[in-house]
Amino acid sequence: MQKTAYDAVVIGSGPNGLAAGITLQRAGFTVLIVEAKLTVGGGMRSQELTWPGYVHDVCSAVHPMALLSPFFKSLPLKDFGLExxxxxxxxxxxxxxxxxxxxxxxxxxxxxxxxxxxxxxxxxxxxxxxxxxxxxxxxxxxxxxxxxxxxxxxxxxxxxxxxxxxxxxxxxxxxxxxxxxxxxxxxxxxxxxxxxxxxxxxxxxxxxxxxxxPKGGSQSIADALTAYFKSLGGEIQTGFEVKTLTQLPAAKVILADITPRQLIKIAGDTLSASYRAKLEKYRYGxxxxxxxxxxxxxxxxxxxxxxxxxxxxxxxxxxxxxxxxxxxxxxxxxxxxxxxxxxxxxxxxxxxxxxxxxxxxxxxxxxxxxxxxxxxxxxxxxxxxxxxxxxxxxxxxxxxxxxxxxNPNYIGGDINGGIQDIFQLYTRPVLSVSPYRTSARNIYLCSSSTPPGGGVHGMCGYNAARQVLKDVFNVKSQA
CATH class of the missing domain: 3.90.660 (Polyamine Oxidase; Chain A, domain 2)
Known part of the structure; x- marks a missing residue:
């Protein structure tokens, strides 16, 4: 992959990865999203899992939180084919x-x-x-x-x-x-x-x-988010599995739509020993x-x-x-x-x-x-x-x-990126003033392992990107 510099690189194209990318791109910064699979979507994918012509949602199918989400409400997704x-x-x-x-x-x-x-x-x-x-x-x-x-x-x-x-x-x-x-x-x-x-x-x-x-399957949500992101000038590369941060092109900040276990593997010693120890205590459901x-x-x-x-x-x-x-x-x-x-x-x-x-x-x-x-x-x-x-x-x-x-985010089959009990509802992945920050100044978590947790609402990525805008790019107020 050509080592082109970006303002931000996002690992993962689930609803939160796409939300993070869109939020930063809308603010005028250059964003690359990398995705291990050949299609975008994370938990928003549809395939012919049984017979040809039968379209099944691989993960989520019904989306109670999508139309409640302040992030989704802010997007013109109807203009990009979402019904x-x-x-x-x-x-x-x-x-x-x-x-x-x-x-x-x-x-x-x-x-x-x-x-x-x-x-x-x-x-x-x-x-x-x-x-x-x-x-x-x-x-x-x-x-x-x-x-x-x-x-x-x-x-x-x-x-x-x-x-x-x-x-x-x-x-x-x-x-x-x-x-x-x-x-x-x-x-x-x-x-x-x-x-x-x-x-x-x-x-x-x-x-x-x-x-x-969503008409046509949950993939249509991913496709509409992708089309909107690209219309803003964002870039996506599929078939790019991140095993170490050294694979990524130069960027001012990295946002990871992954759970703590994968972050430890990918980031390694880039994270402090004390922060890694806290992540290792994170509980999956x-x-x-x-x-x-x-x-x-x-x-x-x-x-x-x-x-x-x-x-x-x-x-x-x-x-x-x-x-x-x-x-x-x-x-x-x-x-x-x-x-x-x-x-x-x-x-x-x-x-x-x-x-x-x-x-x-x-x-x-x-x-x-x-x-x-x-x-x-x-x-x-x-x-x-x-x-x-x-x-x-x-x-x-x-x-x-x-x-x-x-989907490696589904550790042990846990579709919520970690149990969402009272002890991990707002302290996911660690107890912090900003749970999206990690111990590394240029690495942020934006997955369902951060508040508010699982669901197709994009709010984990949206909130993480807002934190990045404030911390990294000195943008004090975002819509």
């Missing part, structure tokens, strides 16, 4: 009796469906929806004194308790099950402190913007096992509402979900997984040929587990959609080791 599709319902949660709880975009509609828990749900969520839009830059960034302390305190009172504690607000299986599934996105035991924050943010995302699905299916038809859920929901949570009751997530966190195997499922082809005809369909699902597993969860996941789908197995024409699976081999 989001709104499913009729954001999420559905079926039960063994054939009924289902539904998360609608409408707060009132969701509350009305929850029967005698409707008032409790409305009273819990309505004040939060008034405050969250103004709090987003702080909720999706590093910890600092909030601009609206009273509103933040009101949020914290509801967000800091465990999901199991918050569930005491609800009496019906519908409200309790729906809430448990939302909080279980934290990939933690539901008795953990601050797991309510995950449920709150996901429900708020639905009520504020729905849970959108449970992994995931993922399946993609090519199907003959739509999944025949017993609860008809599930057939029009963008995301379906298969876990039945709060108690069943809580038991499973507790087992996984303890490193134990369990046979009735909490399954997160979506069938994008119901809303996007570009995903499969003719009248056929694709479906995507995963469950949480112990960190590094290579157990084949195919039968367990398919049994859970069949449980709520009798006849599902007869529709399967082809399938593709990823265990935790295969997830990490595909």
């Amino acid at each position: 989001f599709i709104d499913p009729k319902w954001a999420a559905a949660h079926p039960f063994d009796d054939g009924s289902a709880a539904i998360l609608e975009q409408s707060l009132e509609g969701t509350a009305d469906r929850l029967g005698r828990d409707g008032s409790a749900y409305r009273n819990f969520m309505e004040p939060l929806l008034e405050d969250i839009p103004d709090l987003l830059p702080e909720l999706l960034g590093p910890f600092h004194w909030p601009k609206k302390p009273i509103a933040m305190a009101k949020f914290g009172i509801k967000a800091l308790p465990s999901a199991k504690h918050t569930a005491k607000n609800f009496k019906t299986k519908e409200a309790r099950g729906l809430w448990a599934a939302m909080a279980a996105h934290s990939i933690q035991p539901l008795q953990n402190v601050a797991t309510s924050a995950f449920g709150i943010m996901l429900m708020a995302a639905a009520h504020l913007n729905n849970w959108p699905i 449970p992994g995931v096992f993922k399946i993609d299916w090519a199907l003959d038809d739509m999944i025949p859920f017993s609860a008809a509402e599930c057939r029009q929901a963008g995301t379906i949570h298969l876990g039945n009751t709060l108690e069943e979900i809580a038991h499973y997530e507790k087992c996984i966190a303890a490193g134990k195997e369990a046979d009735r997984p909490f399954v997160l499922l979506t069938q994008p082809s119901v809303f996007d005809c570009t995903r499969a040929p003719g009248l056929r369909h694709t479906a995507w699902a995963y469950c949480h597993i112990p960190h590094g587990s290579t157990r084949d969860m195919t039968a367990a996941i398919e049994n859970q789908v069949e449980r709520f959609a009798p006849g599902f197995k007869n529709l399967i024409k082809a399938k593709h699976t990823f265990n935790s080791a295969e997830m990490e081999a595909y």
Whole structure:
């Protein structure tokens, strides 16, 4: 590679790497993004994993946080081909009796469906929806004194308790099950402190913007971000695996969209011994096992509402979900997984040929587990959609080791770049005034191992780039 000098080099082209590159390029600095794979995207990639013509999302598929993200809101991505599709319902949660709880975009509609828990749900969520839009830059960034302390305190009172504690607000299986599934996105035991924050943010995302699905697959988000970055003059080189910093061209600063373990390997003695010691203590969480299916038809859920929901949570009751997530966190195997499922082809005809369909699902597993969860996941789908197995024409699976081999940021199958519990929510990867800085003055972390953590929102990269603008380029204020 020609050793051309840049203002910044970004390692990795996931949502955070692209966000960092775009933020710096928009500020007038020259940026090169290097990517090990031949395509950009990180967790935003789509491929024909089963049969030709069946487009599957390799990692993330539904993006609740994308339209909440202050970074994404600032971009003209529609002009670069990105189109989001709104499913009729954001999420559905079926039960063994054939009924289902539904998360609608409408707060009132969701509350009305929850029967005698409707008032409790409305009273819990309505004040939060008034405050969250103004709090987003702080909720999706590093910890600092909030601009609206009273509103933040009101949020914290509801967000800091465990999901199991918050569930005491609800009496019906519908409200309790729906809430448990939302909080279980934290990939933690539901008795953990601050797991309510995950449920709150996901429900708020639905009520504020729905849970959108990108037309054509998640790759379309990566492609739009790439096209916009290049329109600003940014450069990307794919097929460039960084094993040592000496491979990179000269630059004033390096931003790394990687986790602490890879940073230690790549940067080595460039980092101080004390900082490396702190990074070595960084904790990774449970992994995931993922399946993609090519199907003959739509999944025949017993609860008809599930057939029009963008995301379906298969876990039945709060108690069943809580038991499973507790087992996984303890490193134990369990046979009735909490399954997160979506069938994008119901809303996007570009995903499969003719009248056929694709479906995507995963469950949480112990960190590094290579157990084949195919039968367990398919049994859970069949449980709520009798006849599902007869529709399967082809399938593709990823265990935790295969997830990490595909994307080295997924250590042990951990898709969040490190566990997001109360001890690592705002102190990721280390306790610091600015978690994006490393001990090396010209190296910054911009991955999901920094606040606010996992998800397709770009805020880790955006926040890191803003820190770089201030520290390195003496730009004091950025939009």
